[in-house]
Amino acid sequence: MLQxxxxxxxxxxGATVLMAGFGMLYQRxxxxxLNTFAFQALALAAAAAWQAHVQNAPxxxxxxxxxxxxxxxxxxxxxxxxxxxxxIHRTVETALSIGWTMIVGVALVALAIMLVLPVxxxxxxxxxxxxxxxxxxxxxxxxxxxxxxxAVTQVVGFMALExxxxxxxxxxxxxxxxxxxxxxxxxxxxxxxFGIFFFxxxxxxxxxxxxxxxxxxxxxx
Amino acid sequence: xxxxAAMQAGAANPILWIxxxxxxxxxxxxxxxxxxLATWLNVAVSGATFLSSLVLFQHRPEPTRLLFIDDFNVxxxxxxxxxxxxTSIFSAAYISRESRAKHLSDMHLRFYxxxxxxxxxxxxxxLVANNIGVMWVAIEAATLTTVLMxxxxxxxxxxxxxxxxxxLCSVGIGLALFGTTLVYLAAQPVMGDGADAxxxxxLITKAAGFHPDLLNLAFVFLLVGYGTKVGLAPLxxxxxxxxxxxxxxxxxxxxxxLLNVALYALLRFKMLISTNPETLAPGPLMIMMxxxxxxxxxxxxxxxxxxxxxxxYSSIEHMGVIxxxxxxxxxxxxxxxxMHMTMHSLTKSAIFFAVGIITQNAGTKxxxxxxxxxxxxxxxxxxxxxAVLAIAGLPPMGVFMSEFxxxxxxxxxxxxxxxxxxxxxxxAFGALVSRLQGMAFGPPPPPNRRxxxxxxxxxxxxxxxxxxxxxxxxVIAGLWLPAPLVAWFEAVAKLLG
Numbered sequence: 001m002l003q004x005x006x007x008x009x010x011x012x013x014g015a016t017v018l019m020a021g022f023g024m025l026y027q028r029x030x031x032x033x034l035n036t037f038a039f040q041a042l043a044l045a046a047a048a049a050w051q052a053h054v055q056n057a058p059x060x061x062x063x064x065x066x067x068x069x070x071x072x073x074x075x076x077x078x079x080x081x082x083x084x085x086x087x088i089h090r091t092v093e094t095a096l097s098i099g100w101t102m103i104v105g106v107a108l109v110a111l112a113i114m115l116v117l118p119v120x121x122x123x124x125x126x127x128x129x130x131x132x133x134x135x136x137x138x139x140x141x142x143x144x145x146x147x148x149x150x151a152v153t154q155v156v157g158f159m160a161l162e163x164x165x166x167x168x169x170x171x172x173x174x175x176x177x178x179x180x181x182x183x184x185x186x187x188x189x190x191x192x193x194f195g196i197f198f199f200x201x202x203x204x205x206x207x208x209x210x211x212x213x214x215x216x217x218x219x220x221x
Numbered sequence: 222x223x224x225x226a227a228m229q230a231g232a233a234n235p236i237l238w239i240x241x242x243x244x245x246x247x248x249x250x251x252x253x254x255x256x257x258l259a260t261w262l263n264v265a266v267s268g269a270t271f272l273s274s275l276v277l278f279q280h281r282p283e284p285t286r287l288l289f290i291d292d293f294n295v296x297x298x299x300x301x302x303x304x305x306x307x308t309s310i311f312s313a314a315y316i317s318r319e320s321r322a323k324h325l326s327d328m329h330l331r332f333y334x335x336x337x338x339x340x341x342x343x344x345x346x347x348l349v350a351n352n353i354g355v356m357w358v359a360i361e362a363a364t365l366t367t368v369l370m371x372x373x374x375x376x377x378x379x380x381x382x383x384x385x386x387x388x389l390c391s392v393g394i395g396l397a398l399f400g401t402t403l404v405y406l407a408a409q410p411v412m413g414d415g416a417d418a419x420x421x422x423x424l425i426t427k428a429a430g431f432h433p434d435l436l437n438l439a440f441v442f443l444l445v446g447y448g449t450k451v452g453l454a455p456l457x458x459x460x461x462x463x464x465x466x467x468x469x470x471x472x473x474x475x476x477x478x479l480l481n482v483a484l485y486a487l488l489r490f491k492m493l494i495s496t497n498p499e500t501l502a503p504g505p506l507m508i509m510m511x512x513x514x515x516x517x518x519x520x521x522x523x524x525x526x527x528x529x530x531x532x533x534y535s536s537i538e539h540m541g542v543i544x545x546x547x548x549x550x551x552x553x554x555x556x557x558x559x560m561h562m563t564m565h566s567l568t569k570s571a572i573f574f575a576v577g578i579i580t581q582n583a584g585t586k587x588x589x590x591x592x593x594x595x596x597x598x599x600x601x602x603x604x605x606x607x608a609v610l611a612i613a614g615l616p617p618m619g620v621f622m623s624e625f626x627x628x629x630x631x632x633x634x635x636x637x638x639x640x641x642x643x644x645x646x647x648x649a650f651g652a653l654v655s656r657l658q659g660m661a662f663g664p665p666p667p668p669n670r671r672x673x674x675x676x677x678x679x680x681x682x683x684x685x686x687x688x689x690x691x692x693x694x695x696v697i698a699g700l701w702l703p704a705p706l707v708a709w710f711e712a713v714a715k716l717l718g
Contacts, residue, residue, distance in 0.1 A: 119434040120406075127406060138399060142392065154388060161395050168402045174414025175405050177354035181398065184358045188365050192387050 006054045010171070013050055014133040016043040017167055018109070021140040021160055025101050030083055030090050030152060034076045037156050041071035044163045051170045060170055062179045067166065070186050071159065079152060088152065096147040108139040130171035137164030155193050162189075235276040236288045236349050239298065242270045243342040251335035256320060256327055259334045260313040266338060267302075267309040270345075274302040284422045289351040291422075292713045297485055298348050300563060304477045304570050305341045307687035311574045312337065312470035314684035318581050319468070329373060333468070340366040340474065344482045352419045356486055357394070357401050360450065363479060364390045371467035382462035389459040390450055397446025397486075403439035404490070407431040424493055433499035440503055443490045444510070450483035452537050453544060454514040464533035465586070469577030472529060476536040477570035481562055484540065488547060488717065495718045507548030512641055514541030519648030522656075527586045528579070531656060532572050535612055538649045539565045545642065546627045547717065549634055555714035557626030564619040564695055568611045571691035575605040578684045583666075588656060593665030604688045606661045611695050613653040614646060619698035 020040035027033045045068040052060030083090070094101070116132040141161025145154050162185050169178045246266040253259050277295050284290070290298070316333070319325050325333070340363060347359035368390075372383035405418055411430045412418035428436075445456065452460040464472045491503045518538040525531040539561065546558030578601055583591050594602035611618035624646060631639035702710075 115438065119432075119438050131406070135399070138395070145388070145392065151384075158388070158391055158395075161392065165395055165398050165402070168399060172402055172406050173409065174418075175354075175402065176416045176419055177352070177358070180358055181354065184361050188361060188391065191365060192368055 006050075010047065010050055010054065011129055011133070013043055013047040014130055014167060014171075017047060017163060018133050018136055018140075021137050021144075021164075022102065022105055024156065024160060025105055025140065025144055025147075026098060028092055028098070030088070030092060030150070031080065033092060033153060033156055034079050034083075037160060038072050038076040040160060040163055041067050041075075044167060045072060047167055048170045055173055057174070059179050063166065063170060063182050066179070066182045066186060067163075070190075071163070075159065075189070079156070083152060089150070092153055093149040094147060095149055101143065101147050105140055105143055108143060109136040112136040112139055127171060127173065131168055134164045134168035134171065137161075137167060140164075155189070159189060234282045234288075235273055235280060236282055236290060238273045239270060239277075239302070239345055240342060240349070242266060242273065243338045243345065247335045247338035247342060250338060251331065253331065253334075254327070256316065256330035256334070259331065260316055263334050263337060264306075264309045264313055267306040267341065270341065271299075271302040271306040274299045284351055286416050286420050287352050287355060288349050289422055290349060291716075292709065293488075293716055294348045294485070296559075296563075296709070296713070297481065298345060300566055301341070301344055301348065301478050301482070304566055305344075305474065307690060308470050308473050308477070308570060308574075309337070310683050311473070311577065311687045314680045315468070315470055315577050315581070317680055322581075324374065333370065333373060336366045336370050337470075337474075340370070344478055347482050348485060351421050352416065353401050353404060353421055353424075353489075354419050356421075356489075357398055360397070360447070360483065360486060361394050363482070364394060364450070367463070367467075367471065367475060367479065370471045371463045373468055373471075374466065376466070378462075379466040382459075382466035386459040386463040389456070393446050393449025393456065395446070396442050396449075400439045400442030400446055400490075403435055403442065404493070407435035407439060421489060421493070425496060428493050428496040429498065431497055433497055436494050436497055436500050440490060440494050440500070441506075443487060444503070444506055447483050447487040447490075448510060451480055451487065451540050451544065452514070453510045453540060454517040454537065457514065457517070457537050460537060461530045461533040464536070465527055465529040469529070469573055469580070472533070473570040473573035473577075476533070476573065477566040480536060480540050481566055484543065484547075484562070491547070492717060504548045504550050507544050508638065509548075511541045511543070511545030511548055512638070512645065514538065515545065515642070515645035515649070519645045519652070522649055522652035525656075526588055528576055528588050528591060528660075529573075529586055531588065531653075532569065532576065532612075535649065535653065536565075536569055538645070539569070539612070542624065542627060542642075542646070546630075549627075549631060549638075550718060551630060551634060552711065552714050553626060553630040554634070555717045556710050557623050557630060559710050559713055559717075560698075561620070561623035561627065564623050564698065565612070567691045567695050568608055568618075568620055571688045571695075572605070572608045572612060574684065574688045574691075575601060575608060579605065579660075588660060590666065591660045593663045594661050596662075597665035600685055601688070602661055604685060604692060606657065607692050607696075608688065609653055609657045609661075611692065613650045613657075615650075617696065617699045619695045622699050 017040055020036055020043055023036040024033055027036060045064045048060050048064035048067055052058060052064060112135040113132045116135055117128060120128045120131060138161050141157050141164060144157030144160060148154065148157060166182055169175055169181060250259055250262065277290055277298065281290050316330060320330065343359045343363040343366060347356050347363065350356040350359055368383050368387045371386055372379050408418040408424055408431055411427050412423065417423050449456040464475055494500050494503050514537050518534040521534045522531060525534060543558050543561050546554045546561060579591060579594065580586050594605060611620050614621050614624045628639060628643060631642055
């Protein structure tokens with residue numbers, strides 16, 4: 001009875017993370033994307049904390065804290081500040097229309113479920129569904145990186161992908177190094193994005209639109 | 222165990238020294254003002270790392286849950302430390318010229334040296350890590366340090382290249398993490414929860430009992446993930462830009478070392494998958510990606526106008542050949558793959574040493590503007606000619622030997638696959654030789670105002686000695702391999718299955 005409840009709650013939180021992934025694809029305004037991402041990170045923190053409680057693994061509380069403080073609060077605030085400060089376009093530029101993106105997203109979730117469920121037939125029920133949800137979140141993050149042109153949305157897409165990876169790692173019972181992995185990701189994003197790129201791209205191009213990458217092929221003579 | 226006992230055990234374990242030296246140096250170089258001292262210290266520290274890596278051949282420590290040394294990684298650790306050392310010598314010459322030309326500020330140079338040692342540390346950690354999670358963290362950190370170094374020049378192209386590298390390789394290592402999690406999930410029912418289910422030396426003994434479907438799924442993610450970092454087509458897009466826009470010593474270690482380390486990670490998982498009889502054979506997937514890399518780069522080589530991009534594509538080609546060889550499997554092909562990894566590492570870093578000096582002398586990276594090197598700079602020019610002929614696969618160099626072995630084993634195992642392999646190799650050969658002719662021979666062009674060569678004899682010698690050292694090793698290996706080395710390569714080839 002109690003075990004059933006802990007499964008159900010874990011799935012509910014996982015599904016919330018997934019829904020937030022769809023929510024991000026649906027937004028047309030940059031600030032709304034950031035807010036939806038903060039919500040997804042909040043749900044991830046809840047998922048990690050619940051797993052810490054269920055698995056009796058206190059180190060996962062650290063993962064939850066990193067998700068809450070770094071991803072749900074610090075990163076969205078910093079990106080908000082950058083967008084305002086740098087005067088970046090506040091609308092999301094799409095390479096694929098929102099309707100089509102949603103359809104592809106649904107197809108990706110179906111693919112993840114069809115791929116993971118048969119493979120994990122013998123694994124524990126908790127792992128099975130959590131893994132398919134996590135893989136869906138990863139694929140939606142990739143979809144966002146591909147179909148949204150702006151550098152800010154690309155970074156948000158990468159962090160959404162990373163949310164899926166952390167969700168998979170916390171759901172795998174007893175997996176070591178989860179905290180170290182989430183720290184490693186945070187350092188990567190923080191150092192690369194804030195330390196180097198946003199300021200330098202601003203210095204050079206006055207725009208964070210990655211469109212310029214397409215005019216440059218490096219090697220035309 | 223008391224603290225002193227733990228410290229004694231640590232002092233006796235050479236692996237810890239190999240990791241502690243570059244890590245400590247990275248911290249120290251980050252706060253050390255003055256780049257002149259830093260370049261020398263960088264050389265000294267890399268040399269010390271190389272010397273302590275040689276201790277591993279004498280005294281091999283027992284594997285722990287986190288770190289281990291076996292026949293396979295001991296040779297890659299030594300190779301990585303060696304190329305790291307020779308590149309640091311070249312880097313000293315390169316940096317002093319760049320600094321004289323005022324391309325880099327003192328702050329950038331301090332950062333550069335700290336990152337160079339941090340990068341060596343992450344690669345060595347990835348090689349000796351027994352825990353597959355630690356290995357992943359190390360490769361992720363290697364990505365971070367190299368992204369920062371690629372953007373060092375702050376030009377428009379450098380930032381674009383670094384951004385592309387960051388986006389593509391972050392997604393790649395993200396997928397590799399998913400694969401790593403899946404391997405843990407496959408291992409967990411057999412090994413139990415916790416660190417045991419991530420220790421490679423323990424996993425390999427029990428892998429036959431793991432769930433085969435989960436392992437299959439995991440391998441696909443690992444192949445795509447680490448394959449991005451190896452630079453296999455169609456996931457190679459970051460590689461030419463990152464090589465072309467970063468400082469040339471970084472191009473040398475990227476091509477010569479980082480690609481090997483990523484491939485090493487992939488091979489460890491291949492060994493794991495192969496022990497399970499019910500999984501899909503990983504070979505055909507690797508053969509397919511290897512051949513597509515070979516062909517793509519074979520054609521792309523013809524249209525390159527930038528000298529660093531040319532050799533970056535050549536790295537994709539060679540990683541393709543190596544992946545093909547390991548995909549084919551069997552004693553001969555594995556032997557050839559291991560040898561090719563070594564030969565490519567030595568030759569390609571030697572080429573980038575030459576290219577670094579050539580582009581500084583010429584003040585341009587455009588192949589069309591580089592002419593008559595053998596006339597204007599004979600020692601450098603002829604070294605460059607030998608290195609390019611070696612990488613193109615001309616006998617009697619070591620690269621020819623290993624390519625010949627790959628082709629013969631392909632003929633004996635899968636004759637149909639040997640045909641595209643030979644065609645691809647010939648394509649790349651033609652492209653490199655035709656480019657080389659223009660650069661090496663003919664009258665040298667008039668001096669360019671952007672050229673920033675010159676300098677004292679010591680600087681010139683430090684740039685060319687590593688080049689000639691690498692090339693003499695490659696030529697010797699082509700003519701004669703010492704018997705213990707052969708026996709040892711054979712043992713590792715057997716280990717790889």
